[in-house]
Amino acid sequence: MGTKMPEAYYTKENKIIKIDYANKAMNGSFKCKTEKCRVPVIFVDAHKKKYADKTVVVNPYFRLESNEKSHHIDCKYNTKGQVEVIARESDDNILKAIEEGKYNFRLNIIDEALKTLNSSNKDELENEDPSLNLKRPSRVYVNQGKLDSYFSTMQRIMQLRSLTETHDELREIILLQYGKQEIKWSQFYYVSDSLSKCYTYIKRNDVTHPICIEGVLKEIELPSEKFKYHVVKLRSPWVEPDKDGIITLLTVELIINNNNVLEYIQSNANFKNVAVYSKFRVSESKVYIKQNQTGTKKFRYLNIKGNLYHPKQILLY
Numbered sequence: 001m002g003t004k005m006p007e008a009y010y011t012k013e014n015k016i017i018k019i020d021y022a023n024k025a026m027n028g029s030f031k032c033k034t035e036k037c038r039v040p041v042i043f044v045d046a047h048k049k050k051y052a053d054k055t056v057v058v059n060p061y062f063r064l065e066s067n068e069k070s071h072h073i074d075c076k077y078n079t080k081g082q083v084e085v086i087a088r089e090s091d092d093n094i095l096k097a098i099e100e101g102k103y104n105f106r107l108n109i110i111d112e113a114l115k116t117l118n119s120s121n122k123d124e125l126e127n128e129d130p131s132l133n134l135k136r137p138s139r140v141y142v143n144q145g146k147l148d149s150y151f152s153t154m155q156r157i158m159q160l161r162s163l164t165e166t167h168d169e170l171r172e173i174i175l176l177q178y179g180k181q182e183i184k185w186s187q188f189y190y191v192s193d194s195l196s197k198c199y200t201y202i203k204r205n206d207v208t209h210p211i212c213i214e215g216v217l218k219e220i221e222l223p224s225e226k227f228k229y230h231v232v233k234l235r236s237p238w239v240e241p242d243k244d245g246i247i248t249l250l251t252v253e254l255i256i257n258n259n260n261v262l263e264y265i266q267s268n269a270n271f272k273n274v275a276v277y278s279k280f281r282v283s284e285s286k287v288y289i290k291q292n293q294t295g296t297k298k299f300r301y302l303n304i305k306g307n308l309y310h311p312k313q314i315l316l317y
């Protein structure tokens with residue numbers, strides 16, 4: 001059980017080295033950098049991943065050499081230990097120990113917090129005159145301090161999930177609860193290869209719980225005359241045309257409803273990996289025909305859209 005690491009202890013030179021200075025030939029000589037852990041780890045090389053309009057390099061990382069030997073429980077790369085830390089530092093309404101090594105995460109609290117921000121955002125839109133805003137404060141259902149704390153916990157869980165070596169680790173530790181309903185991790189967290197499942201799930205089930213999507217940042221679309229917000233766009237997964245020659249592209253877009261979100265993104269512009277959580281909705285476009293020198297291509301878009309009301313809804317890494 002562990003998370004991907006950017007550094008390791010190199011036994012041949014008795015020092016900690018960064019991933020950029022490591023390579024495959026050095027494998028067999030790496031251990032976890034945490035002094036009281038020092039479990040054997042290996043270098044995993046960078047590889048290329050093809051998206052609809054670009055091939056992106058997936059960064060190299062260190063991981064556990066074997067699943068038999070886990071990190072020390074106090075090591076910061078031990079997944080279970082990390083959940084314990086997050087739970088200890090969070091409001092126990094939201095992430096609560098239910099038995100030894102197992103926790104309950106209440107998604108409905110995140111849902112309520114997002115609703116609060118959504119409605120206060122709407123109030124501001126209705127009140128274009130700032131002096132009116134002063135007279136009529138935004139409706140707040142969850143107080144700001146609690147709200148920041150809930151979102152922070154949610155972001156840390158999302159970060160941990162994005163860094164875990166295998167997809168199943170958190171499933172064993174954190175039970176996702178949405179009111180009385182139990183949500184599976186596979187219904188809650190999606191990587192770009194599972195976006196089509198995400199689309200179908202939202203479309204079929206009238207999903208109301210928040211969902212996490214992990215991917216690669218494509219661009220930030222600037223506001224226009226038609227639409228006054230910045231929009232975060234993720235890269236669409238690569239797909240072959242279907243039997244009618246139509247290329248169906250899954251797109252993920254997040255409308256930025258808060259300036260702090262934009263500031264966070266701009267100050268982390270060197271990162272390309274992104275994870276977000278929001279309440280998403282889906283829509284399907286008609287078929288577009290595009291012509292260029294190489295011929296005619298037919299496209300259909302399956303859109304997954306959400307909103308960013310708080311900087312802790314997004315993580316660049």
Ligand SMILES: [Zn+2]
Nearest residue numbers: 032037071075
């Ligand atoms: Zn360790």
